[in-house]
Amino acid sequence: MTTALPVRADALEDGQAAIRRKDYATAVKVLEPMARQGQAVAQLRLGELYYHGHGVAENNDTALTWFERAARQGLAEAQYHLGNMYAYGLADPGNDRDPARLAAQWYFEAARQGHANAQYSLGILFLTGTGVVQDPKEAERWIRKAAEQGHADAGLYLQGR
Incomplete structure (x- = not known):
């Protein structure tokens, strides 16, 4: 670093x-x-x-x-943007690298620092099994963290459960 x-x-x-x-x-x-x-x-x-x-x-x-x-x-907002670029196919992950896995890694780095958008995005990846092993409980844990910070989509997701 x-x-x-x-x-x-x-x-x-x-x-x-x-x-x-x-x-x-x-x-x-x-x-x-x-x-x-x-x-x-x-x-x-x-x-x-x-x-x-x-x-x-x-x-x-x-x-x-x-x-x-x-x-x-270690800047969480940059980690989140980097995750988005990999998640949305805007960044070349290089040879033998999975862009969804890179997105998950960068979202995790930002999410563990409390970045609500990254927490929600990471939760969605766990929900769908994109770049990570599908795990509904882990998905809900991250989405709940985002909702606790006022993330609107996370709150709506939890209301619908």
Whole structure:
């Protein structure tokens, strides 16, 4: 695991504020140097910009690279995005790798940190047996964790049981 270099908090906030203003060109300009220096949140945000094509050309491969760098530093939101990219076939898992299994691994990393969307997604994988051994009890355990945090779909699922 790589350790992120310290960065001026206001520079990171400037980049995130630019995203909120939809000033994506400025966001890329501010965030990219920090991301290259190893700042995990900047890597996550840059990945999101490439994923959506905001301020840069949409590029799933580049988004994947930034998400993976942030995910390997333990950032749950990046781990969740990385899981989504594998789950939805947006990332090449490489030779002899199962994308559903990679999705499950990244969802688990984020879910165990309390990321509600990852908990729900992991629960669905256990429910369907996608990338993991099918286990309805494990599925309900993860979905319940998500519901306890207010995840709407998780709550609806549990109400229907």
